[in-house]
Amino acid sequence: MLIGVLGCMAERLKSKLLEEEKLVDIVVGPDAYRSLPQLIDEAETGTKAVNVLLSREETYADISPVRLNSNGINAFVSIMRGCNNMCAFCVVPFTRGRERSRDEASIVAECRDLFEQGYKEVTLLGQNVDSYYWVDPNTNHPVDFAMLLEKVSQISPSLRIRFSTSHPKDITDKVLHTMKAHANICKYIHLPVQSGSTRILQLMNRTYTREWYLAKVKRIKEIMPDCAISADIITGFCTETEQDHEDTLDIMRQSQYEYSYMFAYSERPGTLAAKRYSDDVPDDVKKRRLDEIVKLQNNLSLETNKKDIGKVFEVLIEGNSKKSNLQWMGRNSQNKVMVFDKIENTQLQPGSFVHVLAESCTQGTLMGKIVNHS
Template identity: 60%
Template sequence: MFETAVRKEIDENRQGEALIIEKEGRKPAAGRLLYIESYGCQMNFSDSEIVASIMMDMGFTTTGNYKEADVIFINTCSIRENAEQRVRNRLKEFGASKLRKPGMVIGVLGCMAERLKAKFLEEEQLVDVVVGPDAYRDLPNLIGRLDEGEKAVNVLLSREETYADVAPVRLGGNGVSAFVSIMRGCDNMCSFCVVPFTRGRERSRDPHSIRREVEGLLENGYREVTLLGQNVDSYKWASETGAEAMNFAGLLEYVAEVSPLMRVRFSTSHPKDMSDEVLEVMSRHENICKYIHLPVQSGNSAVLDRMNRTYDRAWYMNRVEAIRRIIPGCAVSTDIICGFCSETEEEHQDTLSMMDHVKYDFAYMFKYSERPGTLAARKYEDNVPEEVKSRRLKEVIEKQQQHSRLRMEQQLGKVQKVLVEGPSKKSDQDLCGRNDQNAMVVFPREEGIRPGDYVHVLAERCTNATLIGKLVQ
């Protein structure tokens, strides 16, 4: 899951400093091991790479074994209750290691840290530091306070922080694909969502720093980037003088022009902001993948209104029709919430009919989970019985399985351009990679083919999630 960085040697000057620190009863940063575990969205994984970079500047190296770590960070998600419970269970495991290794530091990062703040130190006695998503630059100070025997909290949100100048340390990747954060925060106030409270207001990163990061990845052998934001379509940047300005369509083209060898993906789009201009840029550039994640959440306009999604069923269908018209063959995935406050059976049926209309390639599907502090928690009663939520979710999952299979079968007999990622999970005799539509493709290994290569594969058979085929010229 995580890469083990090459351990840096302490030079002679720092060795003298290290001895002094050890005599004072504190272990020096140089040579200390850091373990980071991430949960939730892609943005959390991207943030962990920023944290690793900051910590490595302090002399830490990363490890894939938490039991040998001096500092353990768990980067958390608050989007659903079960996500938070998984974190609490994992903290108990880390705590057992801490009891066996005095001096080990356990820290909670990210959205759950921001939501609970200092309360976390009271609830989880073995937690030493709590750091919100905008406070990672303060880690050197916070670690210093921990070394002096204090516990530390910094959950201040920022209107400016984008970490544009921090070069992420790529953790646990395949050396082919990487995340590039283009913006932080969210100005949408969906009634079910904690993100505006845990990640703050929306701000966009300087496009030139984004392009430089992509160029650096290309030079280091990467062949695919995913541009990340809570709502990439609302990306909007202007220079201080106002002489330069760029929206998401402009940024997408700016990044795509780095190299035809560099594939570009993005996530996540918001239906209210998905413009024809973005779709037209995608259609013009072969290296921008023909795949869009477009969360619908519900197929019923009244439910969408209670969710404060700021679009209705007709608007969403219009955006899907625009995708189909401007980018034929584009794959579309989505998010669906079952059993939102006061959802009726008729409203649930509208979600199923939306699924039939779009026939999504893939979907993330959940039961509604009330989150403290959100508008829905304050304004609406979570009154759909749990057994009804479960039954509706089962119906949604079954329908999506049908549609996923259909979309895979539609690609059979066609030649897929595949970016090779590495060995298949099931067999070292096979390689795998993703096609333009984000479908996993598995094919027999051949001599000379390496991760990062583009190959052509004739899709011969499939599962609900994977195409299986053979190499062709």
């Protein structure tokens, strides 16, 4: 048996794993997966096999992953790797290297192939999808993210498209109008805010202000009033005051997030924040602020769900609901989970689209009934 460690942390842990504790045979960084067969051959001879070099070109184009444990309905396609931003709390620029975008044609071909295999939804993935940029070497024509989205959406009207993650500084009106123009591009944007305080945003090196972020939220809602927005929020970042925390609560209220991923700040070795600032907000203060943020988000999620009662949504069925085999569970375009009773004598199955009337809700789920199916 050979034991290997693969991924972003491999570079940082390599000497500990290989030399100090002699725990593993293979250590492979995120840009060296193509050399796995040679590294395994090497390790089989008894030599420790290591490749943690970061690449400026590797995008894993044309490697189609075998999707183990997939439900056969939702697939994820990487369109780029790495990140050129330098958010002070983030380790990605050091572990995944510079940003590079994948060949547009290979992305579209992979998505088409997934659709032909029966997948109904693809999520285009990247650390910062809105800065996707590819120049076709044959025509010299540049392709930006809006153009890529449009191409993927044209594969079939019955293939749903999602994407993540958007950096607020990079998502453009062109992307928003492309989303609006194509019904199969889901009306949902994950738009990490991280903090509602301009002072903290500057320390985090997020390159936007509170006002700039709020203007972006307003623009999204102007172009697509039905678009759901979620966020990432870090509480207790270095030097965060009560006023900064209040600003975060306020930006959450103003943005009316459908959902948030919320964390207390935890220092990552090697980041700009670890080098420059002291992690000086006490743990009990971080915990209390996180509790307040989570409580507010729970209320916002409930309120936004209540506003959906009485509306009909197209839902992609993903499987049985957690609680009952007599009910289906699926998501609407806004990425909200909907649960509804199955109906007899229909061909409906996971992967089918149905129209569901929302009749009641909790903070995490809309409950309803099927009103139309094909």
